[in-house]
Amino acid sequence: DTGVSQDPRHKITKRGQNVTFRCDPISEHNRLYWYRQTLGQGPEFLTYFQNEAQLEKSRLLSDRFSAERPKGSFSTLEIQRTEQGDSAMYLCASTNEGGGNTIYFGEGSWLTVV
Amino acid sequence: EDQVTQSPEALRLQEGESSSLNCSYTVSGLRGLFWYRQDPGKGPEFLFTLYSAGEEKEKERLKATLTKKESFLHITAPKPEDSATYLCAVLSQGGSEKLVFGKGTKLTVNP
Numbered sequence: 534d535t536g537v538s539q540d541p542r543h544k545i546t547k548r549g550q551n552v553t554f555r556c557d558p559i560s561e562h563n564r565l566y567w568y569r570q571t572l573g574q575g576p577e578f579l580t581y582f583q584n585e586a587q588l589e590k591s592r593l594l595s596d597r598f599s600a601e602r603p604k605g606s607f608s609t610l611e612i613q614r615t616e617q618g619d620s621a622m623y624l625c626a627s628t629n630e631g632g633g634n635t636i637y638f639g640e641g642s643w644l645t646v647v
Numbered sequence: 648e649d650q651v652t653q654s655p656e657a658l659r660l661q662e663g664e665s666s667s668l669n670c671s672y673t674v675s676g677l678r679g680l681f682w683y684r685q686d687p688g689k690g691p692e693f694l695f696t697l698y699s700a701g702e703e704k705e706k707e708r709l710k711a712t713l714t715k716k717e718s719f720l721h722i723t724a725p726k727p728e729d730s731a732t733y734l735c736a737v738l739s740q741g742g743s744e745k746l747v748f749g750k751g752t753k754l755t756v757n758p
Contacts, residue, residue, distance in 0.1 A: 566744075575734055575749050576691065576736075589743060591745070624690055635693055637693060638683070638692075638693075641690045
């Protein structure tokens with residue numbers, strides 16, 4: 534399978550703990566995105582990278598959230614001091630540069646904060 | 648601010664009963680309109696991209712159309728396996744690379 538891969542698929546954590554999600558994009562895709570989705574809502578944009586550069590961040594991305602894409606390949610999304618409101622599915626997506634090209638999503642990482 | 652509104656929120660059809668889903672949008676110049684299918688607990692699966700008014704695309708029982716203000720996803724003779732949430736999203740010319748999604752239409756096709 535050469536699609537977007539996310540790990541872990543499910544994570545339950547206690548409030549106040551830190552969590553990290555990993556995303557491996559489709560090979561040779563230079564753009565990588567993170568979105569968050571809660572039940573009954575469409576995905577909401579968090580941030581995007583072109584190669585290793587983080588070019589856009591949403592206001593939703595509070596200072597407890599940090600994303601990296603070292604070497605322009607895989608990416609990590611870390612949430613520090615988790616809160617119950619962080620419970621959601623975190624989606625990663627990738628595409629090639631060109632704007633308007635097909636953006637492919639991974640299966641998502643479910644986070645439950647208890 | 649870019650906005651996407653999908654209707655209806657939920658739709659129940661009998662197998663073989665054709666219908667349409669609506670996606671109304673407001674953007675500062677459209678770069679692309681995307682349709683995705685999402686099954687419960689899974690990520691969105693790409694269906695179509697439309698770029699300009701008048702454009703149409705088809706895939707099996709699905710056909711997407713685009714005007715300057717809205718897009719329709721027509722489902723012809725649906726089957727139970729077409730049951731899913733269908734998401735619409737837009738990419739604007741405003742300089743941002745973010746997709747703005749609607750809340751989706753949950754389609755249930757009964758046998």
